Amino acid sequence: MIEKRQGLIVWFHQMKHVKHIKKHGHLVHVSKKLKYAMIYVNQSDIDDTYQSLLKLPFITKVEYSYKPFINTNFENKSSDKKEKEYEYNMGI
Template structure:
């Protein structure tokens, strides 16, 4: 059974606080230079986890990823006005 997941971008103050963030979900990436982490959580628990993370004193900001809401199916439609060029025309 596949569970739908949502990404959270979490900005924190110090690197030692990353170990406390791990218990809220699946930690995927941590940037030491910019001090943020990417955490994946279940879709149903996003609001609860986001509110509990914002209450922590060492968290500066929490943002939700918009990836699940972006259309990822693309259509390959040729434009009707697209012209076929004859490259030997000028010779």
């Protein structure tokens, strides 16, 4: 069975601490300029991982990613209106 996963955004002080962050989940992205990393963790283990990351001295803050909870089914609102037919020969 496929385990549901959720992202954690981890803010840190220095780039040398990225190797310690890798141990807590699947590292997806690291920003050198803004000094944050994005890791994915199983949703069942996310609270334990969140608490263990906050205890580390080089971590500034940890944020949850809300992507799994956002509805991504979009409807086309223009489909209700009749499609306008354009006359391209108007200027001739």
